[in-house]
Amino acid sequence: MNILQLKKVHIFSLLLLVICSITVVCSSFDEKMMITGDGVIRVDEDVRIINLEMNSVLNSAFETYNCSYSKDTTAMYVTLPELDSTITYKVTVKNKTDYVYIVSSLRANIDNTNMTYTLENYKIGQGISSKDDTEFYITLKYKDSVKSLPAENEAIIYMYYTFERPYAAILSYDNRESGSKCNDVQCALDDLYSILK
Numbered sequence: 001m002n003i004l005q006l007k008k009v010h011i012f013s014l015l016l017l018v019i020c021s022i023t024v025v026c027s028s029f030d031e032k033m034m035i036t037g038d039g040v041i042r043v044d045e046d047v048r049i050i051n052l053e054m055n056s057v058l059n060s061a062f063e064t065y066n067c068s069y070s071k072d073t074t075a076m077y078v079t080l081p082e083l084d085s086t087i088t089y090k091v092t093v094k095n096k097t098d099y100v101y102i103v104s105s106l107r108a109n110i111d112n113t114n115m116t117y118t119l120e121n122y123k124i125g126q127g128i129s130s131k132d133d134t135e136f137y138i139t140l141k142y143k144d145s146v147k148s149l150p151a152e153n154e155a156i157i158y159m160y161y162t163f164e165r166p167y168a169a170i171l172s173y174d175n176r177e178s179g180s181k182c183n184d185v186q187c188a189l190d191d192l193y194s195i196l197k
Contacts, residue, residue, distance in 0.1 A: 047101045047128065047163040049074065051092040055137060061085035064154055076157045078140050080115065083149045086141040093134045093163075100127040104164040112155035116143045127166070 048071040054063060065077035067089060078087050095101050102125050108117055122136035140157060142150075 046097045047093065047095045048072065049091060049161065050094045050133070051090075052076075053090050055088045055090040057085075057087045059085040061087040061140075063087070072161045072163060074138075074157075074159045074161075076138075076140065076159075077154075078157065079154045080140070080142060081149075081153055083142060083146070086139050088137050088139040091136055091138060093128060093136075093161075095128045095130060095132055095134070097165075098130050099165050100130060101163050102127055102166050103161050104166075105162040107160045109158040109160070110155055111157075112150075112152055114142055114146045114150045114152070115140060115155045115157075117141075117157065117159075125166075128163075 049069045052067050052069040052074050054067065059082040061078065061080050061082075063077060064079050067074065067076045069075070069091075074089070074091060076087075076089060080087070093103070103122070104125065106119065106124055110116070118139045118141070120137040120139065122134065128134045138159065140155070
């Protein structure tokens with residue numbers, strides 16, 4: 001046997017050993033290998049809700065299920081076991097535009113008529129600055145009119161947000177037409193009001 005044939009035998013033996021090793025290793029995984037999980041794809045909107053999280057609880061309140069959100073909706077599942085129980089959520093809204101936006105309306109659908117909400121750190125119609133995040137808080141509680149603990153203490157709360165870009169009306173006024181002698185804004189507004197009524 002010459003050296004060339006000996007090298008071929010060694011290479012063939014080494015290759016056979018590698019293939020057998022791979023076969024043994026692969027056969028040791030007798031179970032199916034799978035990767036599982038959930039993925040959430042969110043629509044890339046100019047203005048949208050980017051986070052909803054439970055911020056605080058008082059007097060044994062708790063989430064019945066995890067809260068969730070979409071671009072303009074939040075869903076909260078709560079249990080208020082005491083009359084003075086409350087649960088507060090922090091909502092984060094992102095404005096990615098070059099313009100100021102507002103939450104022009106907020107509509108709540110609460111399936112328990114004994115419960116209500118309060119909105120803190122934001123007033124409907126308040127501006128959300130360009131390229132900025134705004135955080136505000138929604139507190140869920142029993143209505144003030146509820147004086148004893150109701151039998152039903154769970155609720156599903158859906159909140160629907162309307163994001164709009166505010167538009168200002170521009171009014172042009174020329175005091176030469178009316179003969180007015182106004183040279184300040186308030187005087188001009190008073191003059192216009194007297195003309196329009």
